[in-house]
Amino acid sequence: MNGIEDRLRDAFGARAEAVRPRAGAHAENARRLRRARARRRVAVPAAALATAGVAVAATLPAALHDDGPDALGAAGTPGALVDGSTIVTIPGTVAGGAAFRPDAVGTDGSVIGRTPDRRVWSAGPRAPKPKDLTAKAEGGLSTGPGFTTWINPGSWLLTCRTSGGLLRRIGPQGTTPEQPVLASGGMVVASDPMEQPWEARTKGCGDTGESTANHLGSTLGVAKAFAYPTMFVVEPWQKRVLREIDVRKDRVVRDHPLPTGVRPVTLPEQEVKSVTEGDHTTFLGGGTPAPPEQVWQAAANGRYFAWAVDGRLRIVERDGWKSRAEIARTPRDGAKDEAAAQLTAGDRVIAYAAGRSSTVYDTRTGRVHTWAGQVLAAGGWLLWRDGADYRLGRIR
Amino acid sequence: MPLAHGDHGRGDHGHGDHGREDDAHADDDGYEELFADHFWGLVRLAALLGADDAEDVVQDAFVRLHRKRRTLRDQGAALAYLRSSVCNASRSRLRHLRMARRRHAQLAPPGTAGSAEHDVVHGEDVRALLAAVAALPARQREVLVLRYWLDLTERETAETLGIAVGTVKAHGARAIAALGRRLKDEEDA
Numbered sequence: 105m106n107g108i109e110d111r112l113r114d115a116f117g118a119r120a121e122a123v124r125p126r127a128g129a130h131a132e133n134a135r136r137l138r139r140a141r142a143r144r145r146v147a148v149p150a151a152a153l154a155t156a157g158v159a160v161a162a163t164l165p166a167a168l169h170d171d172g173p174d175a176l177g178a179a180g181t182p183g184a185l186v187d188g189s190t191i192v193t194i195p196g197t198v199a200g201g202a203a204f205r206p207d208a209v210g211t212d213g214s215v216i217g218r219t220p221d222r223r224v225w226s227a228g229p230r231a232p233k234p235k236d237l238t239a240k241a242e243g244g245l246s247t248g249p250g251f252t253t254w255i256n257p258g259s260w261l262l263t264c265r266t267s268g269g270l271l272r273r274i275g276p277q278g279t280t281p282e283q284p285v286l287a288s289g290g291m292v293v294a295s296d297p298m299e300q301p302w303e304a305r306t307k308g309c310g311d312t313g314e315s316t317a318n319h320l321g322s323t324l325g326v327a328k329a330f331a332y333p334t335m336f337v338v339e340p341w342q343k344r345v346l347r348e349i350d351v352r353k354d355r356v357v358r359d360h361p362l363p364t365g366v367r368p369v370t371l372p373e374q375e376v377k378s379v380t381e382g383d384h385t386t387f388l389g390g391g392t393p394a395p396p397e398q399v400w401q402a403a404a405n406g407r408y409f410a411w412a413v414d415g416r417l418r419i420v421e422r423d424g425w426k427s428r429a430e431i432a433r434t435p436r437d438g439a440k441d442e443a444a445a446q447l448t449a450g451d452r453v454i455a456y457a458a459g460r461s462s463t464v465y466d467t468r469t470g471r472v473h474t475w476a477g478q479v480l481a482a483g484g485w486l487l488w489r490d491g492a493d494y495r496l497g498r499i500r
Numbered sequence: 501m502p503l504a505h506g507d508h509g510r511g512d513h514g515h516g517d518h519g520r521e522d523d524a525h526a527d528d529d530g531y532e533e534l535f536a537d538h539f540w541g542l543v544r545l546a547a548l549l550g551a552d553d554a555e556d557v558v559q560d561a562f563v564r565l566h567r568k569r570r571t572l573r574d575q576g577a578a579l580a581y582l583r584s585s586v587c588n589a590s591r592s593r594l595r596h597l598r599m600a601r602r603r604h605a606q607l608a609p610p611g612t613a614g615s616a617e618h619d620v621v622h623g624e625d626v627r628a629l630l631a632a633v634a635a636l637p638a639r640q641r642e643v644l645v646l647r648y649w650l651d652l653t654e655r656e657t658a659e660t661l662g663i664a665v666g667t668v669k670a671h672g673a674r675a676i677a678a679l680g681r682r683l684k685d686e687e688d689a
Contacts, residue, residue: 108679109648115629116649120544123554129539132555136563193537230541231651 110268114250120230125189125498185453185466185473186486191497192232194487198225204234206494209448210248210287211483213496217245224254229485229496237265243281246292251306253292255281260297264309272309276302289332291351301327301337303351316354324349328402329409331449334422336404344368360425365413367398401447403454408467410454412447417456417463431463431472450481452499462488531569534578535562542586548645549590550634561585583660587646591638632682633675640675643668 194215198204204225206217213229224241225234241254250267253274260278262285265271277296279285285294293303296315301324304313316324316335325339325347337347340362348358362368400413408428410419417431433456445458454465462479465472477489487496539558546554561582569578633641639661646657647668654672658665 108676108683111625111629112633112644112648112679115626115633116548116645118626119548119630120649123540123544123547125540129555129559130535133535133539133559133562136559137566140563140567188536189540191536192541193533230544230649232537235651 186497194494207245209482216247286330329404331404403449455479551590643671
């Protein structure tokens, strides 16, 4: 794909974004349908018209009501969170019938996900039908304006794909499928296989990125959440802190204790047995096994930091680190639920999807919604499972 | 389908507004869902194609669809019909608009003619590119919008426009070449 084609995509996208939905479209359509029906009825000679000059009022069908935009909002929106006029339906199956499951939503409403064979598909508000990106992924999926990322099976390199189809590697030292790749404000951050964070710009997928500078001379930790320009990095081993790092300056701007419920990691003591015969010593190993790694998720927006661990979703205000909400969930499938959980934060909504249900917290009202299906939030967009398909719409 | 309220700690409890509310009327062969899902996307398509009143174009397209809805085999066919309808109507509107502008320019005193299309102010390069696209013949513009905004394949574009795949390729190639020449001329100027 050449430069003009990429520029066309961007220019069309920018022009299209300027078209803002407004209220009244459904009501206007209902009026036009009634007028069209009335015109057809008047044009057709009616047996009931007995003599010329008798005016008979055409009875209008009651199939449509002029209720305004909210009437259409009834068709699948999760409550009052979403502007119904912006909703698109993303099919839950792709061509061939395989089930499509979203992995991430971008701040531009782009969606990236996979089918069970790990093939990567993308969709979005302008093109709701999932498009095959002719790649497979083991993890590392993220998406945003003009790019998508993933990790090929068996690899530790992060592939970045532009909207024009150009493929590049980004990240100075790759990442692993177990770690999240987080996108915000034109950047992605992730952690390399040595659990050190790095950052890269996503424009054109042209930036190989750099490891977050370590001015303190100590291990920084693993990137868990990102709301540009702040990356949240957890170091549970020695310092046992959650760090806020400004990626513009590569500086730690704030430290917090480990989030409530997140356990520090203690390396087990090794009891090494050995046998010495002459000059030769054989080590027989042994010792206590390492505890299983704790699985937890985090997300952040400009105002809140959220984390989910051991079935509890907690949200704090970033300014002052004051607790805002604590929501207990009862996982339906126990530990399996939490391992595959997704915690995402949009500008207004924080969504925690685990097992077959999601908890959605509206930061504007403080209300908590429960939805029987996957929910993902990013920027001003919300994606949710609705029956066999997914809906994507702009938050009000 | 929505669950009942889950266990909640602090914070307000969720309200009862979950999922699908009872609709007072039966879904009209999926028409209302199609409208909800695609109206604004099609308005954006009409705007990109240069329609002077994009909402009006799309409203008309839906009204025409409503009459035919039972003859269309599924929602996919309905959406394809809507896109074709919007493309055809936008082309007609554009022709009408150009004729109206020509008449207006002939009648109005010098200096009063102005641009009827208002591009959103973005970067200068975006504006230049959109202006170059607007100057293309309607068919070339349609091919570019369907291929590079809707991400339709050449076959899907051909079906939407009712032309051959080869014609789509030719229009696309000519459009890209014309854009390249125009943008280069502007850079050199």
